[in-house]
Amino acid sequence: MESLALFRQVGDTRGLAFALNALGRVAAGREDYVVAHALFEDSLALRRRLADRRGLASSLSDLGYVASCWEDYTAARALFEESLALRRELGDTRGLASSLSALGHVAHCQGDEAVARALVQESLTISRKLGDRRGCAEGIEALARIASAQGLPE
Structure with a gap:
């Protein structure tokens, strides 16, 4: 959480998006999918704003993982497909x-x-x-x- 405050303090949006996603992975690892989902969504929004396609692919994939854990396979598929398309474009x-x-x-x-x-x-x-x-x-x-x-x- 300290990293979030530091990234906000210095105005590092890319770093903030990365930290939010990393914290989301920690929450997902603890099976706290509600918190993970919120963190991944926040990261995704920042990465969209930054047009950070590599980061976007990661956040989409992580949101797909949460959707899959919730057995929302329609949402999971859509998220993973969007991530896949970006990753193909990026090589x-x-x-x-x-x-x-x-x-x-x-x-x-x-x-x-x-x-x-x-x-x-x-x-x-x-x-x-x-x-x-x-x-x-x-x-x-x-x-x-x-x-x-x-x-x-x-």
Whole structure:
């Protein structure tokens, strides 16, 4: 919270947006989604005003995560798709993999296993190219969940 006051004091809007988003992630980690949502929304508004597309993609993705936790998959999908589009425009490959994975999770939760599999597979392919072992592990685990939901061998 001290960082918020300092960024406000010096008029650093970009820093304030970053700090709000970081605090939102802390709140989300504690499963305090109401607080996380409010912080992410505040960050998003600042990032829109600044035309900070990279930050905007991050805030949208974080809001999508909260919507997903609330099982509002329609909102989550829209937020993740907007984030994905920005990340494609920016050439943010790591962010792209994350957005694809998140959209795969939403599709899986909505019972659209074929779409979920395709999205997660695309995310996994990117993670492999990046040498992102954590992304690979998460992708393989997601594919196993999808296969299990389809009654296929994992």
